[in-house]
Amino acid sequence: ADATTAEKARWLKRAQGQQKNYLQQSALVYVFAIIAMMAGMYWPLPFLQGEKTPAAYMELLTGAAILQGVAFSLGAAAVYLPAALLLRQWSETVTGAAVTEPELDKDTAAAVEALSINPFDQLRQVAIMIMPILVSLTPLLDGITKLV
Numbered sequence: 001a002d003a004t005t006a007e008k009a010r011w012l013k014r015a016q017g018q019q020k021n022y023l024q025q026s027a028l029v030y031v032f033a034i035i036a037m038m039a040g041m042y043w044p045l046p047f048l049q050g051e052k053t054p055a056a057y058m059e060l061l062t063g064a065a066i067l068q069g070v071a072f073s074l075g076a077a078a079v080y081l082p083a084a085l086l087l088r089q090w091s092e093t094v095t096g097a098a099v100t101e102p103e104l105d106k107d108t109a110a111a112v113e114a115l116s117i118n119p120f121d122q123l124r125q126v127a128i129m130i131m132p133i134l135v136s137l138t139p140l141l142d143g144i145t146k147l148v
Contacts, residue, residue, distance in 0.1 A: 005101065008094045009111035016087050016115075023080045023128055030072035030132040038065050038139065062139040069136025077129050084125070091115040 003011070041061045048054045098104060098112040 004108070005094060005098045006105075006108040006111040009091075009098070009108070009115055012087060012091050012094060013111070013114045016084075016091070019080065019083055019087065020125065023076060023125060026076050026079065027128045027131045030076060031135050034065060034068050034072065034132055034135050037068055038136075041065075058139065058142070065136040065139055066133070067136075069133040072132035073130050076132070080125070080129065088117075 038061065041064065045054060045057060048057055095112055095115055098108060101108075104112070
């Protein structure tokens, strides 16, 4: 039996919620991976000799952290965006089909309305995707505080 428009809309809303949850979890794993990597790279700093060696090592650490942050953010986007675009397309198909129905009952109208695009939600997803990059920039804060 074919699913009703309301059932399809509720399924899509659940799928979108699960996908956002996966994005949040993967970004959190990536953030902790960057923090662990940086913590592992910071320990030799007090033992470095010479005038320029600690600064050069900090540049290396910063570059490695930013590289990892960019790679992790691109990885999260590569996994999240195709599925998000597919779910959005399906949502538009269900919404378009609902509009052509002569009379929508309240249940169907509410389920279809839940599929509407929320710009703040999209902004939040982008922020989550770039979170590894933002965390990887923390070594730069040390240089900024020395300038101030």
